[in-house]
Amino acid sequence: TIPADVTPERVPTHIVDYSVLCLCFFPSRVPLILVGNKSDLVEHSSMETILPIMNQYSEIETCVECSAKNLKNISELFYYAQKAVLHPTGPLYCPEKKAMKSLCVKALTRIFKVSDLDNDGILNDNELNFFQRTCFNTPLEPQALEDVKNVVRKNLTDGVCDNGLSLKGFLFLHTLFIQRGRHETTWTVLRRFGYDDDLELNQDYLFPPLKIPPDCTTELNHNAYLFLQSVFDKHDKDRDCALSPEELADLFDVFPYMPWGPDVNNTVCTNEQGWITYQGYLSQWTLTTYLDVQRCLEYLGYLGYSIIAEQESHAAGITVTRAKKIDLQKKQTQRSVFRCNVFGDIGSGKSGFLQAFLGSNLMVNGNDEHKSYYAISTTYVYGQEKYLLLHEVFPDFDYLSDADLACDIVCLVYDVSNPYSFEYCAKVFKQYFMDSKTPCMMIAAKSDLPEVKQMYGCSPLEFCRKHKMPPPQSFTCNTAAAPSRDIYTKLTTMAMYPHVSQADLKSSTFWLRASVGATVFAVLGFAMYRVKSFFSKH
Numbered sequence: 001t002i003p004a005d006v007t008p009e010r011v012p013t014h015i016v017d018y019s020v021l022c023l024c025f026f027p028s029r030v031p032l033i034l035v036g037n038k039s040d041l042v043e044h045s046s047m048e049t050i051l052p053i054m055n056q057y058s059e060i061e062t063c064v065e066c067s068a069k070n071l072k073n074i075s076e077l078f079y080y081a082q083k084a085v086l087h088p089t090g091p092l093y094c095p096e097k098k099a100m101k102s103l104c105v106k107a108l109t110r111i112f113k114v115s116d117l118d119n120d121g122i123l124n125d126n127e128l129n130f131f132q133r134t135c136f137n138t139p140l141e142p143q144a145l146e147d148v149k150n151v152v153r154k155n156l157t158d159g160v161c162d163n164g165l166s167l168k169g170f171l172f173l174h175t176l177f178i179q180r181g182r183h184e185t186t187w188t189v190l191r192r193f194g195y196d197d198d199l200e201l202n203q204d205y206l207f208p209p210l211k212i213p214p215d216c217t218t219e220l221n222h223n224a225y226l227f228l229q230s231v232f233d234k235h236d237k238d239r240d241c242a243l244s245p246e247e248l249a250d251l252f253d254v255f256p257y258m259p260w261g262p263d264v265n266n267t268v269c270t271n272e273q274g275w276i277t278y279q280g281y282l283s284q285w286t287l288t289t290y291l292d293v294q295r296c297l298e299y300l301g302y303l304g305y306s307i308i309a310e311q312e313s314h315a316a317g318i319t320v321t322r323a324k325k326i327d328l329q330k331k332q333t334q335r336s337v338f339r340c341n342v343f344g345d346i347g348s349g350k351s352g353f354l355q356a357f358l359g360s361n362l363m364v365n366g367n368d369e370h371k372s373y374y375a376i377s378t379t380y381v382y383g384q385e386k387y388l389l390l391h392e393v394f395p396d397f398d399y400l401s402d403a404d405l406a407c408d409i410v411c412l413v414y415d416v417s418n419p420y421s422f423e424y425c426a427k428v429f430k431q432y433f434m435d436s437k438t439p440c441m442m443i444a445a446k447s448d449l450p451e452v453k454q455m456y457g458c459s460p461l462e463f464c465r466k467h468k469m470p471p472p473q474s475f476t477c478n479t480a481a482a483p484s485r486d487i488y489t490k491l492t493t494m495a496m497y498p499h500v501s502q503a504d505l506k507s508s509t510f511w512l513r514a515s516v517g518a519t520v521f522a523v524l525g526f527a528m529y530r531v532k533s534f535f536s537k538h
């Protein structure tokens with residue numbers, strides 16, 4: 001055994017002598033080294049006869065002639081053996097074609113795109129330095145940087161552009177590394193960016209462990225939002241604060257598949273062209289993080305979050321909120337995403353209610369085939385930005401899942417023009433929410449239409465009063481402009497302060513207490529004004 005500490009790669013190597021060796025020639029990925037022994041006995045090298053054999057069998061990593069008698073090439077032989085295992089050329093390079101294999105090109109192209117922080121198609125000195133530091137833990141000396149560029153310049157016409165490395169130049173450099181036997185350089189880069197020996201992104205990289213106790217939700221933290229912002233900025237090339245289909249495709253070019261379908265355009269805010277806005281983009285990330293945090297981690301992995309933001313893992317971008325039970329006990333919450341499940345009979349106006357939150361009125365949202373059962377956007381509660389996630393629940397009682405029932409606030413929607421629509425709301429409330437702590441809000445939808453008497457034991461207003469709910473809120477999305485947003489702010493407020501009763505919500509002391517934060521700012525503003533005027537007077 002060669003002990004680890006005497007080898008350059010720091011791996012122990014066991015050498016075994018066999019009496020017989022069965023070499024099975026089934027396609028295998030075990031690298032081979034062809035060793036010519038007793039080189040002390042011949043005067044001429046046999047390399048010329050060996051090389052064609054080596055070219056014929058790509059499993060043969062290298063050939064070496066050695067002599068046990070005079071120790072020629074013995075330590076080299078074992079060094080090559082270690083290298084062949086740790087940094088195989090097989091997955092990277094095709095010796096027949098003298099070119100990198102397509103999976104390797106694909107991986108390096110993704111790495112280039114992730115490292116091209118301003119997305120101009122060129123790695124400038126800053127980006128190259130960051131790349132070097134990330135992969136090799138050392139900065140690149142200015143001279144070394146110039147040397148690298150010169151090598152590329154000499155060999156390729158468009159490898160260096162604007163004094164930076166183009167994708168072509170970057171790929172050329174790696175081909176050169178491999179051809180010169182320095183493929184460990186390329187492997188170091190690939191592994192740093194999460195690739196395994198098959199050049200697939202490794203599961204440990206994409207799915208770092210993250211524990212989510214029951215009753216807790218998942219949100220993105222400030223750092224992750226900053227990163228996602230920078231990703232948006234670098235792809236919003238025309239700076240219109242929205243992602244055109246081309247810009248969006250370019251953003252997701254580092255993904256193995258397109259993660260967002262056309263339904264996303266009906267889940268978050270879009271501009272007049274129907275393109276996802278900056279706000280909408282962050283909302284969709286917030287939604288994914290909330291509903292499916294594993295998926296969110298995977299996506300962050302494709303974008304290279306932990307590498308670019310210099311975090312231990314993508315899990316560092318996630319906040320696991322404290323259990324809601326504790327929020328309720330302490331009567332306050334640090335969460336910034338609240339879930340509102342929307343119930344209502346068939347055709348009562350639920351989808352219209354969701355779309356209105358995104359600013360679409362009936363005219364706009366009436367004719368879209370890519371329906372979404374979610375809508376997410378921001379609201380402001382006492383000056384704090386919060387996300388409200390609306391979920392339209394399929395109106396079939398038999399299909400209600402735990403997720404349909406677990407939320408921060410419930411909306412019960414009935415159609416004021418349909419006398420049979422309220423009964424459904426009353427039934428859902430009595431069956432699922434009457435004894436729960438979840439606050440409920442009754443929505444009297446389609447308020448633009450003539451109201452008819454509901455066929456139910458009592459009127460909606462009486463029902464609400466009896467069950468200590470706020471009175472039914474009139475709502476319509478049949479408006480000329482964007483529908484009113486008041487209701488969504490109300491819902492978020494109720495979700496944030498579930499312990500506050502209806503009477504409290506109306507009382508002035510509650511609003512005073514709740515707006516303490518805003519008061520502090522007002523006082524600070526006053527103090528600053530005083531200081532300013534003090535200086536201006538003297």
Ligand SMILES: Nc1nc2c(ncn2[C@@H]2O[C@H](COP(=O)(O)OP(=O)(O)OP(=O)(O)O)[C@@H](O)[C@H]2O)c(=O)[nH]1
Binds near residue numbers: 344352
């Ligand atoms: N006049 C008027 N019509 C509305 C309003 N909201 C929705 N509608 C119409 O009512 C019908 C049903 O609306 P949706 O929002 O699809 O109702 P829904 O509850 O989502 O229906 P399902 O998903 O099928 O259960 C559609 O034809 C809408 O155009 C509104 O505020 N005013």
Ligand SMILES: [Ca+2]
Binds near residue numbers: 119
């Ligand atoms: Ca760049």
Ligand SMILES: [Ca+2]
Binds near residue numbers: 235238239243
């Ligand atoms: Ca744009």
Ligand SMILES: [Mg+2]
Binds near residue numbers: 017
């Ligand atoms: Mg022997």
Ligand SMILES: [Mg+2]
Binds near residue numbers: 350351352392
């Ligand atoms: Mg619907």
